[in-house]
Structure formats: structure tokens, C-alpha cells
Amino acid sequence: xxxxxxxxxxxxxxxxxxxxxxxxxxxxxxxxxxxxxxxxxxxxxxxxxxxxxxxxxxxxxxxxxxxxxxxxxxxxxxxxxxxxxxxxxxxxxxxxxxxxxxxxxxxxxxxxxxxxxxxxxxxxxxxxxxxxxxxxxxxxxxxxxxxxxxxxxxxxxxxxxxxxxxxxxxxxxxxxxxxxxxxxxxxxxxxxxxxxxxxxxxxxxxxxxxxxxxxxxxxxxxxxxxxxxxxxxxxxxxxxxxxxxxxxxxxxxxxxxxxxxxxxxxxxxxxxxxxxxxxxxxxxx
Amino acid sequence: xxxxxxxxxxxxxxxxxxxxxxxxxxxxxxxxxxxxxxxxxxxxxxxxxxxxxxxxxxxxxxxxxxxxxxxxxxxxxxxxxxxxxxxxxxxxxxxxxxxxxxxxxxxxxxxxxxxxxxxxxxxxxxxxxxxxxxxxxxxxxxxxxxxxxxxxxxxxxxxxxxxxxxxxxxxxxxxxxxxxxxxxxxxxxxxxxxxxxxxxxxxxxxxxxxxxxxxxxxxxxxxxxxxxxxxxxxxxxxxxxxxxxxxxxxxxxxxxxxxxxxxxxxxxxxxxxxxxxxxxxxxxx
Numbered sequence: 001x002x003x004x005x006x007x008x009x010x011x012x013x014x015x016x017x018x019x020x021x022x023x024x025x026x027x028x029x030x031x032x033x034x035x036x037x038x039x040x041x042x043x044x045x046x047x048x049x050x051x052x053x054x055x056x057x058x059x060x061x062x063x064x065x066x067x068x069x070x071x072x073x074x075x076x077x078x079x080x081x082x083x084x085x086x087x088x089x090x091x092x093x094x095x096x097x098x099x100x101x102x103x104x105x106x107x108x109x110x111x112x113x114x115x116x117x118x119x120x121x122x123x124x125x126x127x128x129x130x131x132x133x134x135x136x137x138x139x140x141x142x143x144x145x146x147x148x149x150x151x152x153x154x155x156x157x158x159x160x161x162x163x164x165x166x167x168x169x170x171x172x173x174x175x176x177x178x179x180x181x182x183x184x185x186x187x188x189x190x191x192x193x194x195x196x197x198x199x200x201x202x203x204x205x206x207x208x209x210x211x212x213x214x215x216x217x218x219x220x221x222x223x224x225x226x227x228x229x230x231x232x233x234x235x236x237x238x239x240x241x242x243x244x245x246x247x248x249x250x251x252x253x254x255x256x257x258x259x260x261x262x263x264x265x266x267x268x269x270x271x272x273x274x275x276x277x278x279x280x281x282x283x284x285x
Numbered sequence: 286x287x288x289x290x291x292x293x294x295x296x297x298x299x300x301x302x303x304x305x306x307x308x309x310x311x312x313x314x315x316x317x318x319x320x321x322x323x324x325x326x327x328x329x330x331x332x333x334x335x336x337x338x339x340x341x342x343x344x345x346x347x348x349x350x351x352x353x354x355x356x357x358x359x360x361x362x363x364x365x366x367x368x369x370x371x372x373x374x375x376x377x378x379x380x381x382x383x384x385x386x387x388x389x390x391x392x393x394x395x396x397x398x399x400x401x402x403x404x405x406x407x408x409x410x411x412x413x414x415x416x417x418x419x420x421x422x423x424x425x426x427x428x429x430x431x432x433x434x435x436x437x438x439x440x441x442x443x444x445x446x447x448x449x450x451x452x453x454x455x456x457x458x459x460x461x462x463x464x465x466x467x468x469x470x471x472x473x474x475x476x477x478x479x480x481x482x483x484x485x486x487x488x489x490x491x492x493x494x495x496x497x498x499x500x501x502x503x504x505x506x507x508x509x510x511x512x513x514x515x516x517x518x519x520x521x522x523x524x525x526x527x528x529x530x531x532x533x534x535x536x537x538x539x540x541x542x543x544x545x546x547x548x549x550x551x552x553x554x555x556x557x558x559x560x561x562x563x564x565x566x567x568x569x570x
Contacts (some may be wrong), residue, residue: 052469084555089486090563114552130413130558156375156466165548180489181441181466182562188552200495201374204465208486259357260470263450267399273415275466278375 003056023256027280030249033240036140037284038197042067043240044074048084049224052202055240056159058194062152063113065272066161066191074228078104078173083222084206088214092178093203094162095225107208108171110163113191115151123246125254127271130271131184135274137245141195142274144187150191155275156181156198160192179204182275197240197281208237239284253280308541312565315534320526321425322569323482327352328516329359330527333369334509337487340525341444343479344426347437348398351446351476352455356540359513363389363458368507369491373499375465378488379447380510386458393456395448398476400436407435408531410539412556416469419557422530426480427559428471437477439468442485445477464489467560482525484565524569538565 021263038057039220046054058066061141073079078097097104104157122138122145129135135153135278142155152158159177163170170191196203211217245248254277257270295316306314323342331339345352358364363382371379382389387445387471407423407430414420417429420438437443444517448455455476457529481488506507528535544553 047311072424087490112551126416128413130415131554131556132336167551177519181558184558185542185550185559187554189550201495204374205372205493208490210486257470265470265474266397269470269472271416273466273469274474276469 003067008102015136020261021256022260022262023253024278026253027243028248030243030280032285034052034244034247034249035282036244037239037241038140038231040231040234040239041071041238042194043197043237044070044194044228045139045231045234045237046079046199046228047226048202049226050202052199054199054202055197056194057140057197057242058148059084059139059152059192061119062116062141063140063161063191063193065109065111066170066172066193070161070175070193071109071173071230072098072239074106074230076104077227077235079225079228081193083219084216084225085222086176086213086215087179087206087209089208091101091178091183091214092176093179093238094174094214096162096174101208105171106175108173110166110168110171111191112167112170113186114167118145118147118150120244125272127273129274131187135248135276137274137279140197140242140279144274149188153274154178154186154192156180156182156278157196158170158184158192159194159196163190177203179260182273184275194221197279225260240281241284243280245279250279253277305546306537307545307547311538311541312528313527315532315565316540317570319529319532319534320567321529322526323425323516325438325516325519325522325524326356327479328482328522329355329479329513330516330519330522331484332511333487334511335369335487337484337515339484339487340480342425342482342527344424344437344477345427345453346424347401347405348476348478349447350394350396351398351455351457351478354393355460355478356515357393358389358457360518361389361421362512364491364510364513367510368503368504369488369510370507371461371498372411372464372491372494372501374493376463376468376499377461377514378464378491381447381459381460388478389458390456393458393534394421395451395453395456397455398478399473400434401548403430403432403435404448405523406531410557412507412558414559414564416472422535422559422562422564424468425482425527425530425564429559434473439463439477440480440561441563442481443477444479444481446472446473447554462488467518467558469560483502484526492542510561517527526569528565530564536564537565 082097161170162174367382409419446455447459
């Protein structure tokens with residue numbers, strides 16, 4: 001019964017309908033100037049032994065010290081041959097170099113880069129946010145603000161630097177990515193350093209660990225990380241573009257997601273959560 | 286470096302600390318009367334060929350017709366030998382009996398059970414919700430209300446009946462579970478029939494499909510469903526209990542999650558999203 005295969009088949013099927021415009025149509029029609037090519041100095045390629053490549057965009061404007069640490073670790077090939085050590089269901093996936101991270105940690109400065117002064121580049125959504133007075137976007141990242149401080153928020157795919165109890169103990173030697181419902185209770189409690197722009201499914205689709213806090217119990221359960229490289233250092237890179245969050249196309253895309261008017265929907269939501277707005281990405285053209 | 290293994294190690298490590306009480310401590314200390322044993326007439330066991338068992342609690346008070354359909358399908362062994370047909374990253378996993386569902390669908394009545402009259406059992410959280418005037422819990426389920434209508438919300442692990450464009454085309458022959466950021470835009474647009482109480486990781490940890498809308502491209506990629514049975518029909522069942530959402534323990538648990546005061550946190554959030562409150566479950570005692 002073919003028509004039942006289209007159940008929940010909202011985004012792609014509707015692309016064929018004439019009007020109103022679905023979110024995907026708006027993205028496809030965005031002019032070249034509404035796209036931004038990722039900076040190779042702020043882009044990481046994480047190659048997994050499974051064959052997957054995860055592309056991460058760093059956020060030096062929010063976490064300058066921690067991002068500098070991560071660049072140095074990557075250039076020292078610190079993560080090469082390391083492992084995905086943790087996959088806690090509906091929470092985070094985490095990776096680090098077990099044997100090397102005590103030594104690496106000792107050499108690095110940890111700074112609690114949990115928030116910063118607000119910048120004019122922050123654009124708030126009109127929608128209520130449960131956790132912050134205002135939520136929206138700043139550059140290529142979901143962010144929030146209370147007018148006095150601004151911070152990155154823990155949406156799906158955001159990448160952070162694990163830490164122990166001292167707030168400044170996160171240096172970048174151990175990283176995590178959000179794989180579940182946005183754990184917004186972590187906002188302003190830990191340093192977010194970027195987000196996964198493509199390849200997230202290679203991290204989210206790993207078997208969950210039943211060990212405490214999702215740490216894999218057996219070394220054989222871990223997925224090996226072949227390497228993490230800065231795009232700048234890769235001769236054969238595939239640059240990605242992301243839709244500029246300050247563009248007219250992005251604004252229209254958000255509105256189309258806020259009020260879905262495709263034929264399938266009978267009750268447009270009228271509101272949208274900042275973590276329900278994936279930032280569109282594509283290979284550079 | 287052992288201490289770094291505790292990064293983000295909030296829930297379990299804190300159980301050893303004296304005060305304040307962490308969410309897990311509150312759950313462990315909940316008296317027997319604060320737990321409710323799942324009704325075997327509303328409990329499904331989904332056995333996967335991978336060995337996993339997924340326990341689903343049905344919600345007949347919200348979707349009486351669709352739940353009755355599902356019970357009838359289960360008792361006719363409709364799902365036995367069917368497959369997980371879809372795993373769309375950060376969205377849903379879906380299953381149905383390809384060969385049989387056209388015939389099954391024709392025999393069943395589809396009713397759009399998207400919302401209902403509010404009941405006094407609905408308990409609103411004090412926290413702002415992005416999508417609804419009020420969000421909270423009703424019985425064993427996350428729910429929302431605008432005072433005129435009440436509905437189940439699409440949190441992680443919620444189970445619904447797929448449908449095509451006609452609102453009454455969802456009968457229960459094709460089911461889905463939420464595996465990503467709560468797709469709240471689906472609220473009041475499709476019939477939710479229950480939620481996964483245990484074993485969610487067997488569904489969320491499956492490899493993501495790269496096919497359109499997350500449908501697996503090759504039959505070999507699908508995970509086989511050995512059987513789905515009603516607990517009532519299982520001689521050897523393992524009853525589960527869930528923490529009553531109208532209990533003092535649940536109230537304290539929510540507050541402990543809203544304002545994390547364990548040593549790791551420097552900035553308690555002060556707010557919580559209804560979809561960031563997993564309802565605790567345990568084997569019956």
C-alpha cells in the first residue's frame with residue numbers, strides 16, 4: 001500500500017506541491033548570497049573507522065581559548081586512534097584519547113567559556129523559550145540571551161568540552177555532542193565549542209551503552225576515530241555552506257517551520273523552539 | 286585520568302553525595318504508593334530479532350479507537366515478522382507489516398484522536414512552554430492544554446499512529462516512536478497512542494537510513510520484529526512500575542531536575558521543558 005509509505009512524509013513529498021512553500025523549497029530557492037562557506041580554520045573533519053565523516057564547525061567567537069586548545073590538539077594528532085567512549089541514550093556521545101589525555105590536559109589552560117557579553121549579531125526569535133528570556137541565533141549557532149549575557153544553547157548536534165567539577169577543568173581533551181532532547185540544563189554550565197554541520201547520523205546511530213552514564217563497558221564496543229583534522233590542513237577538502245541565519249531565506253524557512261501549511265498539517269503550531277530549527281547545510285557550489 | 290571519565294557524570298556520581306538530593310536519590314527514595322504498575326491490558330512487548338525488548342504503554346484514555354485497533358492487530362499477530370522500516374535521524378523510527386497492512390487497514394476504522402476535552406487529572410508545570418499555553422502530565426503521559434482541549438505531546442519515546450493526508454487515515458497499522466528533539470509541530474496533527482517505557486535504546490540506537498525520509502533502502506538494513514504481544518497474553522511477563530506523575534516524589538523529582546544543585550552545576554536552569562522530564566520506571570517490586 002504505497003500511500004502508507006508516505007505517512008509522516010511531510011518534507012520531501014510536499015516539495016512537489018505548488019503552494020504554500022515548504023521549508024525545503026525555501027532552502028532550495030535561497031540565493032547564493034544567503035549561504036556562508038565554512039571557514040577552513042574553524043572546520044574539523046572527524047573520520048570514523050566505520051567510514052563516516054563528521055564535519056564540525058568550531059565557535060571561536062564564543063569559546064576562544066577552548067577552540068584554540070582543540071586546534072592545537074588536532075594539529076598534534078591527539079585524537080587520532082582515539083575512541084567514542086560513551087553513548088548515553090537521549091543525551092550525549094563523547095570521545096577522548098584515553099591514554100594521552102592526562103598528559104595533554106596538564107599542558108592546556110582550561111577556561112570556563114560558558115557565556116559572554118551580548119553582541120548585536122544575536123537575533124532573537126519571537127517565540128517563547130522555556131529556559132531563557134530570549135533564544136535565537138548568532139552567526140552559525142543557536143544562542144540565548146538575558147540582555148546581560150549571551151550563550152550558546154545545547155541543541156541537537158552541539159559540541160562541547162567535557163569537564164570535571166571545577167568549572168575551568170574543561171580544556172578540550174574530551175568532547176561531546178548532543179544526541180537527544182536538548183539538555184538545556186547544561187547551558188551556561190559547560191563550554192560549548194561548536195556544532196556538527198554534517199554526518200551527525202554517524203554519531204547518533206551508534207549502539208547505546210548500558211554502562212553507567214553510557215560509557216561503553218568493553219573496548220570492543222567503542223568506535224575508533226581514525227583522525228580529526230582541521231579543514232585548513234586537508235588538501236582535499238569538500239567545503240560546506242550553511243544558510244546564513246541573518247538572511248531573508250532563513251527567516252522565511254523558520255516561519256515555514258513554525259507554521260507548517262503543507263496539506264498534511266491540520267493544526268500549524270504557531271510557535272517554534274530554537275532547537276527545532278536545524279540550520280541547512282550543503283556542499284559549496 | 287580517571288577523574289575525566291566523570292565528565293558530565295552528573296546523575297550517578299551525585300547519588301553518593303549527602304545533600305542536596307539529586308533526581309536519582311528522590312526516585313530511589315519514593316515510597317511504594319508513589320509507583321503505579323502498568324496495566325497488562327495497556328502494555329505491549331515488542332521483541333526485536335536483535336534480542337531487544339521494547340515495552341510500550343498504551344494510552345486508551347487519549348486514543349480509545351486507535352488503541353483498540355492496535356490491540357486487535359497485536360492479537361491477530363499482525364506485527365509478527367514485520368520490520369523497522371524507517372529510522373530518520375533526530376526524528377522518528379517507524380514500523381509496519383509491509384505485505385499485510387493494506388488488507389489490515391481496510392478492515393479498521395481510522396479516527397483522528399488528536400486531542401480531547403481537558404480532564405481534571407491534567408497537571409500543568411509552572412514553566413513556560415514554547416508550543417502550548419500549559420504543558421505538564423496526565424496519568425503516565427506528557428500532555429498539554431489550552432483550557433479548551435488537551436493533548437499528548439511528542440516527547441522522546443512517544444508512540445503514534447502514522448497517517449496519510451486524510452486526518453482519519455491513521456488506524457494503527459503503522460506506528461512510529463520519537464527518537465530525536467521533540468517534534469512538537471506534530472502535536473494535534475496525528476494520533477499519539479502511548480509511549481516507550483523501557484527499551485527505547487533498542488530503537489534509537491539503530492543505524493540511520495540515508496534514504497528519503499529515513500526509509501531503509503534495502504530490505505537487509507531493516508531490523509525484524511519477532512513479535513508484538515499484549516502483556517495480558519504473556520504468561521511470563523515482567524511488570525513495570527512508573528512513578529506516578531501526581532505523587533509528591535514526582536513533584537520533588539521535577540524540581541530537582543529544574544534546579545540542579547549537585548556540585549557539578551554552577552548555574553541551575555530555574556526552568557524545565559516537559560520533554561526533559563523522563564518518567565522514571567522500574568521492575569515491579
